[in-house]
Amino acid sequence: MPQVKSEGIILKAIDWKENSRIVTFFTDNFGRQTIIDRGGRSMKSKRGRLLTFSRVEIEYFKSEKSGTGYLTEVELLEAFSLEKEGTLGRLTFASAAIELLYDLLADDDPQPELYYLTIQFLRFTDTVARESLLPLFLAYFIKAMSFLGYRPNFSGCVGCGRAREETALTGANGKEGQFYFFTPERGGLVCPSCQMMGEYYIKLQSERLDRIYALQTASLAEAGTVRMNMSEGEEILELLTAFLKYQTEAKELNSLKFLEKLRKAQI
Numbered sequence: 001m002p003q004v005k006s007e008g009i010i011l012k013a014i015d016w017k018e019n020s021r022i023v024t025f026f027t028d029n030f031g032r033q034t035i036i037d038r039g040g041r042s043m044k045s046k047r048g049r050l051l052t053f054s055r056v057e058i059e060y061f062k063s064e065k066s067g068t069g070y071l072t073e074v075e076l077l078e079a080f081s082l083e084k085e086g087t088l089g090r091l092t093f094a095s096a097a098i099e100l101l102y103d104l105l106a107d108d109d110p111q112p113e114l115y116y117l118t119i120q121f122l123r124f125t126d127t128v129a130r131e132s133l134l135p136l137f138l139a140y141f142i143k144a145m146s147f148l149g150y151r152p153n154f155s156g157c158v159g160c161g162r163a164r165e166e167t168a169l170t171g172a173n174g175k176e177g178q179f180y181f182f183t184p185e186r187g188g189l190v191c192p193s194c195q196m197m198g199e200y201y202i203k204l205q206s207e208r209l210d211r212i213y214a215l216q217t218a219s220l221a222e223a224g225t226v227r228m229n230m231s232e233g234e235e236i237l238e239l240l241t242a243f244l245k246y247q248t249e250a251k252e253l254n255s256l257k258f259l260e261k262l263r264k265a266q267i
């Protein structure tokens with residue numbers, strides 16, 4: 001394959017021999033691509049600088065023999081500074097998204113919609129009010145997982161297909177209100193008759209489920225205006241993390257460790 005042109009964001013860069021780097025990109029038209037940036041760490045490199053958290057246009061050629069890509073041109077299109085009110089919170093959420101993509105994307109599998117969703121997410125992460133960073137991230141997380149084939153079902157029972165309302169349980173004393181059981185293993189709500197011995201469930205109050213459902217269906221622009229208290233956000237993050245853990249059982253995901261940290265960091 002000769003010269004290829006793509007737009008992309010950097011997922012990971014590892015130093016390699018002789019001032020070179022191995023750079024993994026998420027590109028708009030070819031999905032995840034690992035490309036060698038020869039001499040990219042040298043001060044003499046004439047190519048544009050490769051910055052993390054930025055959109056770049058790249059040109060590279062792919063060796064037909066080995067399939068290895070070699071970077072030839074870089075042009076910066078847009079940088080996300082993530083510096084507003086100190087970098088820590090914004091950078092942490094942006095890093096979590098990048099880690100997640102690095103873990104879950106496949107090479108040469110184009111995901112243009114997810115690519116543009118990610119660009120949108122980085123833009124909003126740069127600008128939304130601090131209080132909305134967590135709901136924005138959660139909305140992105142749910143949507144990104146769906147694009148990658150991990151779509152949690154919050155609208156009905158995963159066992160028999162009963163509608164959400166029919167999967168509800170009511171607290172013994174009536175004070176607790178309605179609640180639901182979510183199975184990370186089967187990836188959705190489960191009604192009382194489809195529950196199985198020994199299966200792990202996360203209990204969800206009715207309002208909490210409404211919140212998750214709203215995040216799943218909201219645009220990122222809408223999610224970026226939502227305010228959410230920390231404990232609620234943490235609970236939702238925990239549920240999504242448990243879901244992803246079960247669904248990707250075979251894989252060792254670094255992003256899960258990252259999400260754990262995010263949860264404990266109390267941003």
Ligand SMILES: [Zn+2]
Pocket residue numbers: 157158159160161162190191192193194
């Ligand atoms: Zn059922």
